[in-house]
Amino acid sequence: MPKDHGIGASPKRREDVRFLTGAGNYTDDINVNGQAYVHFLRSDVAHAKINGIDTSAAEAMPGVVRIFTGADFEGVGGMPCGWGVTDRHGEPMQEPPHPILAQGKVRHVGDPIAAVIADTYEQARDAAEAIEVDLDDLPAVVDMKAALADGATKVHDDLTSNLCYDWVLGETDDAAVQAAFDSAAHVTTLELVNQRLVANPMEPRVAVGDYNRGTDEHTLYTTSQNPHVIRLLMCAFVLGLPEHKVRVVAPDVGGGFGTKIFHYAEEAFVTFAAKAINRPVKWTASRSEAFMSDAQGRDHVTRIELALDASNNFTALRTNTLANMGAYLSTFSSSVPTWLHGTLMAGNYKTPTIQVNVKAVFTNTVPVDAYRGAGRPEATFQIERVIDKAARELGVDPVALRRQNFITEFPYDTPVALTYDTGDYHGTMDKLEAAADFAGFAARRAASEAKGKLRGLGVNCYIEACGIAPSNIVGMLGARAGLYDAATVRVNATGSISVMVGAHSHGQGHETAFPQVVADMIGIDESMIEIVHGDTSKIPFGMGTYGSRSLAVCGSAMVKATEKVIAKAKKIAAHLLEASDADIELKDGVFSVAGTDKSVAWGDVTLTAYVPHNFPLEEVEPGLEETAFYDPANFTFPAGAYACEVEVDPETGKVTIERFAAADDFGNIINPMIVDGQVHGGIGQGIGQALLENCVYDADGQLMTGSYMDYAMPRADDVPFYTVDHSSQTPCTHNPLGVKGCGEAGAIGSPPAVVNAVIDALQSGGKNVDHIDMPVSPSRVWSAMNA
Amino acid sequence: MTQVSMTVNGKSASGTVEGRTLLSQFLRDQLGLTGTHVGCDTSQCGACVVHVNGEAVKACTMLALEADGAEVGTIEGQANADGSLNVIQQAFQDHHGLQCGFCTPGMVMSAAALLKDNPTPTEAEIRDYLEGNICRCTGYHNIVKAIMAASGQDVSGIAAE
Amino acid sequence: MYAFDFERPSTIAEAVAALQDEDAQALGGGQTLIPTLKQRLASPSKLVSLSGIAEMKGVSIEGGVLTIGGGATHAEVAADACAPLAALAANIGDPAVRNRGTIGGSLANNDPSADYPAAMLALGATIITNTREIAADDFFQGMFTTALEEGEIITSVRIDVPPGGANYQKFEQPASRFALVGVFVARTANGVRVGVTGASEDGAYRWSEAEEALNKEFREDALMDLRPNPAIMIEDLHGSREYRAHLVRVLTKRAVAAIG
Known part of the structure; x- marks a missing residue:
């Protein structure tokens, strides 16, 4: 019998009543008496020198209260990066300034040049059009390899190059790694892309700044996942305000998915401006603005090599990844391709030698930072795709190859700096095999083929490091905050x-x-x-x-x-x-x-x-x-196994997800209904990455996918019902509830299952296709089939 | 500026608007009905769906003056007369059909419009009907389930664990 | 949006008069125009809403002739038009968009990925305005361009219901859900007509080679040796020229198969 109260029960959510009746209190629902509105004039070019900004005509426009430019923030701190990464030579990463409003140059489409405050939003927008900005266009740095080439145009003139850091984790002795590959019976190599995504919480960002002259107190209402972090960063690094005079409120927030972690310039701006003009200031992003001002996610290009011995045991893994930082370092950007990605490269497998190489690169694109999973989906996709490719090359069952190499004894020290406290990967895979009905697949494939469709089954495992994080450990690794x-x-x-x-x-x-x-x-x-x-x-x-x-x-x-x-x-x-x-x-x-x-x-x-x-x-x-x-003693290590079944229309290349099953080990579970929902949502986003979503810039740094007209969000008819099983439970050994966390699993675990399934389908139809980069769109599938 | 009058959730409402004032702006800014949300500017996300003369429309893609004289229904008017959740709202709560709640008003309003025309829709019909409502949290599983449940269908077999 | 005046006349004559003002623009359902205005990509001095004009409403079929008011919404067409066109309308945008968007507005905009233009071409429709009648073949003049003069209003559309049946096949662009390619095949009294949308740089067009082949023999195999020319196709993030050309053929085949 399911419990009806307390731990393990699924009471109805009490917050739902206000959301279902229109009584939620989101930031844009907050209006402060007398508020003015700010509109940010944003760069429409990716890279240019600012020769001058003439605001005089705009200042004379109706309703204009005041116009700010970068010059108004001379001597004011910029947006800080919260994690200093040390490179392979022991040197600190290159860390450029990130002013609240652009100073000297604009570095991406959407970089704010000026902020116009007016009595109404439309007046602010009207006046912004009257600002004359004298720009000298510079070549845009978009492609990461080109950005690292000798003589490449620099995004930041004061840095030595566009390389933020060159980082290594695991076995640092290149010769030892090479020796492992040289002695391998088989090596599988794969080049792949974890494409850039836009988090797209349905609520765009909003910030309202208010200042009380009588008490010298600031209030910032903002769409944040972590109001104290915003207060700390803004007070200590940006505006130099005493924390006890600043209140940050994040009321009902309409989804975050990582992109509402970061401290954004607009938050600091409205806080600053409300005092400067002695009037509340409100900013509400449009979706179009969100596409060019919310930190984006992923954007890794990787070459991964897996070495196996004659018995198909994994013996070594080596990766070389280019990670796009965009034009500036967003709050946790530097940690994502390193400590949230490299440390996960052992996956669920006992691979004795692992070397992870990451070069982080500045480009003239919107900054990149954590998006649901943050580094862990990138790691999982690489590992689980290369294993699948290896299984096909070796002619062995992909699930059997995984099982053979599973870590089975805990605690387990990985070669990439983590200690997994507990897990049961065979047990979880057993749950998946039942939930996904592997036994019935052959019949379902036959039924699809009878309709002229190709059917594929894709499976993968994942592990994540959650419960972030032990402060002493992350401090040693460069975090500038406790966690x-x-x-x-x-x-x-x-x-x-x-x-x-x-x-x-x-x-x-x-x-x-x-x-x-x-x-x-x-x-x-x-x-x-x-x-x-x-x-x-x-x-x-x-x-x-x-x-x-x-x-x-x-x-x-x-x-x-x-x-x-x-x-x-x-x-x-x-x-x-x-x-x-x-x-x-x-x-x-x-x-x-x-x-x-x-x-x-x-x-x-x-x-x-x-x-x-x-x-x-x-x-x-x-x-x-x-x-x-x-303060946690260790990370937690949720793990699981996912299975996806797709049908591919061989005439058009269109992929439809027919079945999706997830088996997760989250340790103990407080509310199974909510956990199910978190997994469903993560899978939805993972399917989005696998099949639909892609944030694209052209060679000039123009954002080609700046709205839902071109950025494909998963819709209800893109996905099936999911089967979710979380009965495999090995409780976390070091926190009092024995819980591991479930928020990101779905997004981490699902993309490789989808792509593995598509490859399985195509190969079943005799197509010699061993990889397609995400999103696996109809046109890409058709092109791969007809290459 | 022009006077506009309409009936909103059964009560007469009027105000002075510009030609360019959107129905969503009129509802939110002048009537304080902030349950109607705005999540995009290309008429795709559906967080702003309301009923105009009984039909689902995107309030962010309709001028307030176009609704002059119309009967408008918003999320704030959906609960039962005694304030309890209506059948659709209750099904969304019962089946965890919402997480952050931002798309939810539009989802509920679209679901109501669907069930008016199609009292027992299939799963495929629901998914098709929700093309204009984007949710980023739920993966749609529990939204579709909730709408099926609201239409009186047995959903106990969906994705049994 | 830039500021504009707003009028909502109740007759075509009043609307025509209202549109005489410089930079005045007609507003159909607004499902494309309002997002365009939000981006400040248009700055009309005045919008003249056609939504209050009773004589532009309604969908009727009499004596094999389908008449659709220029102000009929996609939802109304989906409910009351002949089956193939109703099915097309039922898949434009989403339900809320269909409750506002109108056939007149869509045709006047002539988006290269819109559904209606393919149907109008294939059905040999007549576009009727406040001043004249225009054959579909003459109406569409390339991307976002039509034969309409300034201030001219589409009051209705007249279509002979095709006696041999018709079918529309749409392959959706995954983000916008507009047609990446859409093909409308109709067996009209004057022969087979094939309208294609989404594919060409020049907007909707008739695929004459396919019409010729299908007039000889109305079956899928008639298309076997035909290859649409990729050179005229749109290429973008969502599909190459070659892919679109391929889809034109696949969708035409499927439409033929569906008509039977």
Whole structure:
């Protein structure tokens, strides 16, 4: 029987009622009395020198309040990068400045040149058209290989080249790696592209800056996954404001997927400008603007080589990746192709020798940063495609080849710096084989062939490092932040509880799932517990939500704070029951003395805490509120196996997804309904990457896919129902809930399954095709079939 | 500036707008009905879907003055008279048909328009009908399931674990 | 959007008068024009909405002649037109777009990837304006270009329902869901006509070689040796010239097979 409450139950989401009735409170729904509107004049060329900006005509336009340009931000800090990567020679990465408004040059289409504030949005836009910008066009640097060539035009004149860093992980001795390849019985090589994607949360970014002259306090309402991080970066690195005078609010946020982690220039701008003009300032991105101002994702080009011995054991893996940074370093951009990607190159397999080489490159394109999975989908796609290709070359079953090489003993130290604490890859694959009905595939293929269609089955595994992250480790690796989280459990006098958490919910359902944990620990009804998040003035501190970390890290902080509350409440109960607190038990919301019938209810204890007439004042303080910070001891390692079945129309190349099954090991699960939903959504995005989505620039750096007219978002008829199984559970060994995180798995695990299935289908039809780059569009499939 | 009047969720509403004022802007900025969301500028995402004279339209791609005299329905008017969720809203909650909630008003309004014309749509008909509503969170699984459930169909067999 | 005045006349005559102003522009359903205005790619002084004109509404079939008001929405065409055209209309855009977008607006815009132009060519439709009648063959004059004069309004479209049947095959561009290629084949009283959209740099066109072959023998195999010329095709992110040329042939075959 499924549980009906507490951990393991699937209560309906309480946040849904407001979203379903139009009562959500998204940032664009917030209007501050007297607000003005800012419109950013953005570069329509990819690379140019700014000779001059004449705003005089624009300033005389109706409604214009003030116009800012880069010159207004001389001496003001730029947008910081939160992770310093050290290259293979021990040198720091090249780190160019990133001003709030362009200074000297524009470096990508969409780079903001000026900000026009006016009484209305349309007036601001009208005036922006009257600004005269004198630009000298420069050659655009778009292709990564060309960007690294000798004599290439530099995106940043003050850097030595367009190379941000040249990084290596794993076996650094090239000769040792080469020796492993030289002694291999078989080597499979694959060149592939993890194409650039645009995260596209359905809510475009919005920022509203407000300033209170009386108290010298700033408020920033913004579409963020981590309001405290924004406050910290903006105060410490950009505007130099004292944190206690700045409040950052991220109310209901309409999806994030990584792109709302980062601190953006528009946020700093409205905060700065609201004080400068002494008036609230609102910015709402259009979707077109989002396409050129939200940090984008992926964009890796990789050559991967896998060595196998005569028994088909993996003996070595080597990769060379070019990673596109875009024109500037976005907040966590530098960490994605390195510590979030290279460290995952062992996958689920015991490969003794691994070398990962990554060159990060500046180009005249929109900055690239974390997008759902962030580095891990790129790693998984490489590993799982090259294994599939190897299996085909060797004529062995792709699943059997994977199974043969699975890591089976834990903890396992990989050659690329991680220690997997636990897992059961065979068990998870067993679940997949059942969920995907491998046994019935032959019959389904025959049915497809009878209709003139090709049918393929693609399988892959994945592993991810989540629960980001142990601060001491990431600090050694270059992170300029800690990655703990915090929670305050505030028990009210009548026994209800407010839990202030540093995690931020923008679709994940924290308001429903987190109370299940606290309710279970105390034994009270979930409805007595409310989650408070998204406002730096209400929560202790928090590093926010990304990297599938909320429950594993912030949830652990919440458990610790709740434990402290319970410990104190037991002392109060012991006093009331005239017993020793060591003898007090808490069950179903009642404190009792072990072995007796003496008891006192939760509500009586909490009331006593706030009305301490009969209270152990020498021993404990009145009140019942505790805060805990939790810094994880290790990453968590969710893992799984995915299977996709496709049909290919051999006449048109169109691929349709007929079946999709996922078997995941997320450790313990708090709310299965929400976990299912997270996996569904990730798979949807992964299918989007595999079949549809592609962010493309032309040779001049013009964005060719600047709207949904050309950037193909997955629609309801692009995907099937998914079969999701998460009954394979090896609990995380180092956090109190034994949870691993589930937010990114679907996006990480699904693209290779789709592409493997397409290749399987084409080969079943006698087509000599061993790889197609994503998105596997009809035209690409047709071209591959007819090459 | 021109006077515009319409009936919104059964109540008369009027205001003064420009020619270029969109219905979505009128609803959000003048009437404070912020449940109608704007997620794109090319008439594709469907977060802004409302009903005009009973038909689904994209409020961001209709001028407010074109709705002069019309009956307009928005997400704020969908709940039952006692404030409880209507059948479609309830099905979305029951089947976890929403995550971040941003596309949800448009999804609910589109689903209502579909079920008005086609009381028991198939899975394929639902997926086809939702071509103009983009969701980035759910992978559509639970949206399609919720609409099937709202139409009274048994969804217990979908993607059984 | 730039500011503009707005009028919503209730007769064609009033609309024609309103469109006399310099830079005035007619507004059909607005499903293309409003996004264009949002991008500030057009700056009409005035929009004249045609949505209030009763005489431009309605879809009727009488004596084998289909008449569609210029203000009929795609949804109305989908509900009331002859089957092949209804099926085409039922797959334009999405339901909400179909409830606003009109056939007159679509034809006047002549997007090279729109569905209706292929059908109009294949069905030998007559485009009727406030001043004249224009044969479809004369109406479409290349991408976004038509025979319409300034201020001329499409009041209706007249089509002889093809006695031998018709079929539209659309292969969608994955992002916009416009036609990457669309082919409309009709067996009209005057022979087989094949209209192609989405493919050509010059907008919708008739594939005369296919018409000739199918007039001799109306079966798929008649197309076996025909290869549309890739040189005239559009090439973009979503498909090469060669791919579009290939799709023209595949979709024509499928339309022929569907008509039977």
